[in-house]
Every structure is written in C-alpha cells, then in structure tokens.
Amino acid sequence: MGTTVATYASHSALQILHGAKGEGFQTIAFGKARVRPLYTKYFPVADTFIESDYPEDELLERNAIIIPTGSFVAHLGVELVEKMKVPYYGNKAVLRWESDRTLERKWLEKAKLRLPMIYRDPDEIDGPVIVKPHGARGGRGYFLARSPADFWEKAGRLGIRDKEDLSEVQIQEYVVGVPVYPHYFYSKLNRELELMSVDRRYESNADAIGRIPAGEQLGLGLGTNYTVVGNIPLVLRESLLMDVIEAGERVVKVAEELMGGLWGPFCLEGVFTEELEFVVFEISARIVAGTNPFVHGSPYTWLRYDEPVSTGRRIAMELRQALEEERLGEILT
Incomplete structure (x- = not known):
C-alpha cells in the first residue's frame, strides 16, 4: 500500500488534501460526521473520510502520515499528539515550545526578534x-x-x-501597527527557507467595531474580541521582504539549538509599526489558516516555482521528494 496523507477535517484540511492529491497521494480526512460532505461532495479532496476524532488503528493500517494543523493540536492536546503512533510530519518537540508562551518567548528572544514587553x-x-x-x-x-x-x-x-x-x-x-502574518516553509531536505505568502486576519469583533462611529461605540460599552473568522491576502512592500525572511531564518536556526529543528510550514505573527519595524508577538509552528487564500499559490510562490504552489502542496512536494530519495524518516516523528 502506498503512502497516504491524512489530516483532521478542519482549519486548512481542504488545502492540505488538495495539495496532496496534486502530488499523487491518496488522502484521508477524519473528524465529525457533519463535515463529511465538505471534503467528499462539495470539495472532493478526501478519498476516504473517517468519522472519528483520531482513528489511530485505521490510519496505521492505511500507511498514513498525519499533517498537523492548529485545530488538530488544540482538539487532541499536546500530550496525546506527542504519544500518537501514526507518523507525524514535523518535529513534535516544537509543540511544547509553541504552546507555552514562556518557552515561546525564550525561543523568539534567542532569535533576536523585536518582541512586545x-x-x-x-x-x-x-x-x-x-x-x-x-x-x-x-x-x-x-x-x-x-x-x-x-x-x-x-x-x-x-x-x-x-x-x-x-x-x-x-x-x-499592545504595539500599534499593521497586523502582518508571513507564512514560511522550511525544507529540511534541502535546508532552505521559503516565503510562501502573507495575510492579515479578520477578527470578530475587533474589526467589526471599526464600522461603528466612535460616539456610539462608547455608548454600547463593547468589549473587544479577537476570534478569527477569516483571512485577507496581503502583499508586502518589496523593501520589507528581507525583514521577514531574516526573522524566519533566525527562528529556524535557534530551533535547531533548542529543540532539534523546525521544519515544514510555520508563521510569525506580528505587526509593522509606522517606523516599519517588524514586531513579532508569537509563532505558529505549523500550517496556519492564513495560507488558505493561496490555494492557487501566491505572488511569492509564483516567483519561485512559476506554477501554482500552495503551502498544502509544498508539504506534499516535500513528502514526495523524501520518498523518492528514501529520506522519509528524516522529516517524520
């Protein structure tokens, strides 16, 4: 049986499975019964859908590789993900550093990023x-x-x-600036960092409050909430690109020292101030939903590949290369 790409049916699963099929992999989505039609009928990207939160035995039988997302890690919890037997794309050791803001800050400080106080x-x-x-x-x-x-x-x-x-x-x-979320991919096989795309988030009700006149805002007594409901593509000024690329390079280098490496997709979440300083407030060490507007690629992936490459497909490309070079063990944990 060939290798199968599997992921939890939420977050960025459509993109991950679409990219895997583009590289010739069989695909599995698993999750709640209600969302089955999303992945098999409306957007037929899953060859198999399993109604389970984590069907370990079946995934092992099908020679599956799990592609983690924020929903998958949040749903199962770090401890269960660390113990699961199904091969996992990426370094599980990163999860502790990402989920604990104290450890996360130690990582980003060591990478010499500008951080909020x-x-x-x-x-x-x-x-x-x-x-x-x-x-x-x-x-x-x-x-x-x-x-x-x-x-x-x-x-x-x-x-x-x-x-x-x-x-x-x-x-x-709270640093005042333009929210910017650059998405990266680090290839462990090629030892290269790639800038995949950039987005900003549409958050409820932080963005919706701005549609209400200031005087009425005060009268309503609204509290600000930052729950993400969608993502908006963003293309940075070309003069700012080296700032975000160098930040990503430093994060990867320090990850090798602290936890044995960071590979695959990740995102630095921050703002550009009016002085054009990139201030980073956290890292998401896996694929983020902000990559979803770029299923057909971004300006940056077009420049590199001259064909549509989403972050989901770039993951599948790395898996394909690892299989062809018999190096799969290097990128799975």
Missing part, C-alpha cells in the same frame, strides 16, 4: 496591553486592557480572580 504583574500595567491565554485558540479569549483595574475586571470573565491564576495567560504590551 511582557508584564509579569498586572498591577504594573501603565499602557495598553493585550492578554492572551496559552495555546492555539484562534484569538479566542484575548482581550485588551489599559490599566490594572481594567485588567482585573475583564480577567474575571475568564475565571482569573487573583495572581495565582496568572499562569494561564500572558500580558503583552
């Missing part, structure tokens, strides 16, 4: 901050605060009542 004590807040729970949540649970009193009032909605609960969140300086 962190407040250890909410009573020291002296300007706008954004408060983020740990782990991949698609922006859910994030909130803005401008003072200690404002923090404690809003934190109570998340069940944070005193300083002993602060281990559940990170309090970051």
Whole structure:
C-alpha cells in the first residue's frame, strides 16, 4: 500500500488534501460526521473520510502520515499528539515550545526578534496591553486592557480572580501597527527557507467595531474580541521582504539549538509599526489558516516555482521528494 496523507477535517484540511492529491497521494480526512460532505461532495479532496476524532488503528493500517494543523493540536492536546503512533510530519518537540508562551518567548528572544514587553504583574500595567491565554485558540479569549483595574475586571470573565491564576495567560504590551502574518516553509531536505505568502486576519469583533462611529461605540460599552473568522491576502512592500525572511531564518536556526529543528510550514505573527519595524508577538509552528487564500499559490510562490504552489502542496512536494530519495524518516516523528 502506498503512502497516504491524512489530516483532521478542519482549519486548512481542504488545502492540505488538495495539495496532496496534486502530488499523487491518496488522502484521508477524519473528524465529525457533519463535515463529511465538505471534503467528499462539495470539495472532493478526501478519498476516504473517517468519522472519528483520531482513528489511530485505521490510519496505521492505511500507511498514513498525519499533517498537523492548529485545530488538530488544540482538539487532541499536546500530550496525546506527542504519544500518537501514526507518523507525524514535523518535529513534535516544537509543540511544547509553541504552546507555552514562556518557552515561546525564550525561543523568539534567542532569535533576536523585536518582541512586545511582557508584564509579569498586572498591577504594573501603565499602557495598553493585550492578554492572551496559552495555546492555539484562534484569538479566542484575548482581550485588551489599559490599566490594572481594567485588567482585573475583564480577567474575571475568564475565571482569573487573583495572581495565582496568572499562569494561564500572558500580558503583552499592545504595539500599534499593521497586523502582518508571513507564512514560511522550511525544507529540511534541502535546508532552505521559503516565503510562501502573507495575510492579515479578520477578527470578530475587533474589526467589526471599526464600522461603528466612535460616539456610539462608547455608548454600547463593547468589549473587544479577537476570534478569527477569516483571512485577507496581503502583499508586502518589496523593501520589507528581507525583514521577514531574516526573522524566519533566525527562528529556524535557534530551533535547531533548542529543540532539534523546525521544519515544514510555520508563521510569525506580528505587526509593522509606522517606523516599519517588524514586531513579532508569537509563532505558529505549523500550517496556519492564513495560507488558505493561496490555494492557487501566491505572488511569492509564483516567483519561485512559476506554477501554482500552495503551502498544502509544498508539504506534499516535500513528502514526495523524501520518498523518492528514501529520506522519509528524516522529516517524520
């Protein structure tokens, strides 16, 4: 039986499976019964759909390789993903560093990226901050605060009542700038970094509030929420491209020292300030949903490949190369 590409039916599964089929792989989607038609009828990218949250035995029988997504990791949890027996594309050791904001910051600081200041004590807040729970949540649970009193009032909605609960969140300086999410692919086989695409997110209700006049916003007493509902393609000024490429190169280099490497797709999430400084506030060490607008490729992949290459297809291209060169073990954990 040949190698099969499998992924959880959510997040960026359509793109992953479409790219795998483009490279000649059999494909499996697994997940909730309700979404089966999405992957088999409306967008027929899954050769097989399994109604299960994680059908380990069946995936092993079908010689499957799991392509992780944010939904897959968030749904199963880091501990289960670390223990699963099905071959996994990427380095599982990265998951701990990505899901713990303290470890994540150590990684990004060592890569010498410009990061927002962190407040250890909410009573020291002296300007706008954004408060983020740990782990991949698609922006859910994030909130803005401008003072200690404002923090404690809003934190109570998340069940944070005193300083002993602060281990559940990170309090970051809110840096004013244009949100920018560059998507990368690092080929472990070729030892090359590629810039795949760039997006910005459409978040509810942070973006929707801007459609309400300021005077009415105040009267409504709306709280800001950053749950991602969609992604918008973005093409950066050409003069900024080396800034994001060099940031990606440094992150990959430090990952080799800290956890044995980062390979495959990842994303640095940040903003460009009015001084055109790239400030990074976190990393997603896997494919992100912001790559979904680029199923037919992006300006950057067209420039490199001169044909449509999505991030999903680039993963499949790496798997195909590994099979042909008998190096599959180098890129799976």
